[in-house]
Amino acid sequence: MEHNPIERAKAWATNDYFDESSRKEVQTLLDNNDEKEITERFYKDLEFGTGGIRSIIGQGTNRINTYTVRKATQALSNEVIRSGKEEGLKEFKVAISYDSRKFSFEFAKEVASVFAGNGIHAYIYKRLNPVPLLSFSVRHHKAQAGVMVTASHNPPEYNGYKVFWNDGAQVTPPNDMNIINNFLSISDFSTINTMDFEEGVSKGLIHWVGEDVENAYYDAIGSKTVRPQMCQEKGDKLNIVYTPIHGTGYLPCTTALKNIGFSNVQVVEEQKLPNQDFPTVSSPNPENPEALALAVKLMEDTGADIAMGTDPDTDRVGLAFKHDGEMVYLNGNQIGIVMLHYMLKSLQEQATMPSNPYFVKTIVTTPLQDVIAQSFGVEVENTLTGFKWICGKMNQIEKTNPERNFVFATEESFGYLNHEYVRDKDGVSSITLLSEICLYYKLKGMDLVDALDKIYEEYGFSHETLLNINYYGKEGSEKIARIMEDFRTYDEKTLCGDEISYLEDFKTQKSKNFTDLTTTKLDLPSSNVLGFNFKNGTKVYMRPSGTEPKIKFYIMIQETEGTLDEKKARALAKTEEFLTFIKARVEKA
Missing domain, CATH: 3.30.310.50 (Alpha-D-phosphohexomutase, C-terminal domain)
Incomplete structure (x- = not known):
């Protein structure tokens, strides 16, 4: 729905509900007659896309800011309470996490404050944590929903707000449409229920989440190591370079690798710590070779076997390595092909393939994966683009066909899931699985190009x-x-x-x-x-x-x-x- 941008901007600039700096930012645009910028900021409300909202940070109805975050949270609160009452719940819980972007922690606290203002218990991590740990927290706390404050791999001027539902997956119909309708129906920001953050903590409505939940997650994904003995005994033979690209991945990925036996890990020093400006890259997206440049340099300087990187919210992973003297960057489909084939072949060889196994991918992911899965007797489920649909399918199968067993899920845009403890793509467990695969092939005198070519020769x-x-x-x-x-x-x-x-x-x-x-x-x-x-x-x-x-x-x-x-x-x-x-x-x- 489109609105009159100038009128909306004037209303924002003169509304005492917004703080002085917010009003001043909009008034400056009006004073400068910056119609193009006013139009972009006010011609519509932010829309929920694949699982939430994402936008450039700034004041206005079509920008992400304190007020649109509050509005989104009120819309979500209304749906949590409505659906929870329908299920007969007396207490409502929501999990929250956040990445390293500008205002991510501040927005996460605003989210918790609005939930508390609506009488909903908010479980917020003490330190920034990635998407998989947010999804895990939703399931661990048996929460009705979750919020991840992140704009994933977008440029630094963006932030966003991913909404998860009670299964730990990103929200799907009909709940997403209900939240959107709630969001659109809020025309007066002053009607939003909120509570001072510290008051919410003292009243027992806002809870800090600590290392016990993080450790439960590491134990869960560690249990899914395909060849644990090989990793523990020979993990130090693989020399790994890793970069979190200034995001949330440093602690989770290095901890998970160490736990399963990979001690020979070098982290790119310049990109190790969270930094909202992502100063060493033009875009913190590990799909792009440019974002892995420093990791590749460190790999070449030290003779490491592989360089891997995760995006700011650590749900995607990209990699690079040298093959016959040439630098190779596998695309998302190729990584998925190698992962899927390794898992299914290993499960078959070890006679640990579960009964009624199934694999989930999106319609825009390579059909070669269907061929591979079917050759191992694994059923294939195809979904719309996005892990919200993949995990929605997992949730549906869990409810209607509990005898079926999940083995793997992938999408072409560098997202993978090899366990059922979270319901979104998991960059942490992807890093551990890829390290295991690289070690397996290194011990055979092969790299991932050799592995892929062998697969291509067999399957096309x-x-x-x-x-x-x-x-x-x-x-x-x-x-x-x-x-x-x-x-x-x-x-x-x-x-x-x-x-x-x-x-x-x-x-x-x-x-x-x-x-x-x-x-x-x-x-x-x-x-x-x-x-x-x-x-x-x-x-x-x-x-x-x-x-x-x-x-x-x-x-x-x-x-x-x-x-x-x-x-x-x-x-x-x-x-x-x-x-x-x-x-x-x-x-x-």
């Missing part, structure tokens, strides 16, 4: 590319909508010379067969995602990001004929064709 070659195109602000949102509509109405039988088999439109929940033009219903929630599926197994998916001003194109090429070198060459050439076509098409939209 897959090549995945993610194209991100940024469009900012109101105009950008409109451009992205036009691009989606253009592809939605695409009706030619081929694309880049490849025959289209069917087009999945998850917004209308229909799949259109391009051969006979029939449609079938898709059994997934409605979402603004399109998927072109080709007769040769290739897939091209597209969707607007739920958290950033961009549209994403996922190109997944499958090649099964010829030698591995021939398959690789054909896949790269075909990828370039698709990239050229997409870039030209979006330019015209």
Whole structure:
């Protein structure tokens, strides 16, 4: 819903509810007639995307600040109380954690204060902790919800607010829509219930969470080590470089590694401690080689085997290593392929594969993983993009088919989960699992490229590319909508010379067969995602990001004929064709 930005800005600048610095910031924009900035800040309210809100820090209804954080928390409080009463609960509990960003701790305390003001017990970590530990805290305290104050790997000017539900996963329908509706219905900030933080502590409504919960988490993920004896006896043979990139990962990741036997760990000194400005990187995203530059330098200087990094809230992990003298950065799909294959092969060899095993991935994650899982007799569940959907599926299976056993979950954007103790991607347990895998292959005289090539030779070659195109602000949102509509109405039988088999439109929940033009219903929630599926197994998916001003194109090429070198060459050439076509098409939209 759009509003009159100037009127809203004036109302903000003259409202005594907002503190003086907040009012002054908005009044300065008005005095300077900065219509563009006023529009961006006030033309709408912040929206809940994939699990919460994320925005540039600043004053205004479309920015994250003390007041929009309070508003989001009041909206969440209303839903916690409503659903809790429906379940017959007499006491309500919520878990809170926060990362190293600007105002993260202050926002987390505001969150606790609003919960306390609504009579809800808030369990807040004494020190900053990552997403997996927040999810663990929700489950550990049997809380009705959780809040993680983070903007994940966004640039330093952002912060955000991830909402989790009582299973420890990010919130899904219908609760997310109820929270959004609550949020939109709050027009007067002064109606929000809040309590002074220290008063909340003294009244026993705000509780500090300490090392006992952290240690319970380390014990839980440590129990999932696939080859514990190998790690304890030979863990020191793997030389690891790790960087938390100024985020929450330093203590959790080094503690978890040490616990299972990896003592030979060097941490990048310049990026070791939390820093809200992320001074050594342009963006603290371990998916990008640039963010791992200092870790790679340390690895080269010391002859280490692998360099790994986590993002500020430690739910994603990226890595680099040298293969035949060349630096290699595996993408999220490749890391997931190696992890999945190692786990399933090890479980099979050790005869520890659980009964009725299942694996969860997203629709934009490489289909090669489906092939691998099925070869081990593991059922595959595909979900919409985002770990909230992966963990929502886990929760559903836990309730309706408790005889089924979870083994692994992954998405292409560097998120992995190898245990059931939390319900989100877990960068801490991913670091420990990857270290175990690297050690296993090192002892065989191999690295992760060798491991991948062996998998490709057995199962076929897959090549995945993610194209991100940024469009900012109101105009950008409109451009992205036009691009989606253009592809939605695409009706030619081929694309880049490849025959289209069917087009999945998850917004209308229909799949259109391009051969006979029939449609079938898709059994997934409605979402603004399109998927072109080709007769040769290739897939091209597209969707607007739920958290950033961009549209994403996922190109997944499958090649099964010829030698591995021939398959690789054909896949790269075909990828370039698709990239050229997409870039030209979006330019015209």
